[in-house]
Amino acid sequence: GNSVTQMEGPVTLSEEAFLTINCTYTATGYPSLFWYVQYPGEGLQLLLKATKADDKGSNKGFEATYRKETTSFHLEKGSVQVSDSAVYFCAVDFNTNAGKSTFGDGTTLTVKP
Amino acid sequence: GAVVSQHPSWVICKSGTSVKIECRSLDFQATTMFWYRQFPKQSLMLMATSNEGSKATYEQGVEKDKFLINHASLTLSTLTVTSAHPEDSSFYICSASIYEQYFGPGTRLTVT
Numbered sequence: 001g002n003s004v005t006q007m008e009g010p011v012t013l014s015e016e017a018f019l020t021i022n023c024t025y026t027a028t029g030y031p032s033l034f035w036y037v038q039y040p041g042e043g044l045q046l047l048l049k050a051t052k053a054d055d056k057g058s059n060k061g062f063e064a065t066y067r068k069e070t071t072s073f074h075l076e077k078g079s080v081q082v083s084d085s086a087v088y089f090c091a092v093d094f095n096t097n098a099g100k101s102t103f104g105d106g107t108t109l110t111v112k113p
Numbered sequence: 114g115a116v117v118s119q120h121p122s123w124v125i126c127k128s129g130t131s132v133k134i135e136c137r138s139l140d141f142q143a144t145t146m147f148w149y150r151q152f153p154k155q156s157l158m159l160m161a162t163s164n165e166g167s168k169a170t171y172e173q174g175v176e177k178d179k180f181l182i183n184h185a186s187l188t189l190s191t192l193t194v195t196s197a198h199p200e201d202s203s204f205y206i207c208s209a210s211i212y213e214q215y216f217g218p219g220t221r222l223t224v225t
Contacts, residue, residue: 103157
């Protein structure tokens with residue numbers, strides 16, 4: 001069946017370190033892929049998305065590439081800042097017309113100065 | 114961009130009372146809205162899909178008589194937690210869908 005597996009956290013990094021948060025999915029079709037960010041006490045904000053194979057989503061220095069061959073959508077940032085501390089969720093819309101996503105378990109990122 | 118609001122942002126109620134949470138799409142019409150529940154340090158759990166003008170579709174294990182959902186218009190869906198108990202305390206998030214999901218800021222419910 002369809003599923004999303006996200007790298008477990010928490011992740012603690014020093015400022016300017018490189019970030020990778022892994023996300024893989026299992027799907028029979030061609031899903032749309034998303035990364036959301038949730039700051040403490042707030043709702044979810046869309047960080048980036050990709051809707052077809054080899055698409056690269058990018059925003060605020062974060063990037064993720066839709067890898068169909070490895071069914072992955074890993075989130076990366078070259079140099080994290082303290083303000084990036086948040087919970088990051090990988091999400092997959094298995095039916096691109098439904099607008100409904102399945103979420104990974106979330107990864108808490110803490111960036112220390 | 115598309116904006117979704119929720120009201121209230123936080124609410125405290127006594128056990129046994131009912132609480133209504135509103136979800137509005139401010140600048141677009143959404144035929145479908147979703148309600149999620151999030152426990153501390155956990156992921157989002159989809160509770161139900163709300164379609165304008167029809168009954169909500171609840172996920173397995175969600176009590177439809179306890180969590181009443183009404184989607185009265187293309188811009189408003191409401192979630193009513195009936196006879197709330199402390200175990201209903203949670204963060205409730207709605208989203209509105211127009212090709213992709215746009216999330217509200219969430220409502221923190223505390224039942225004492």
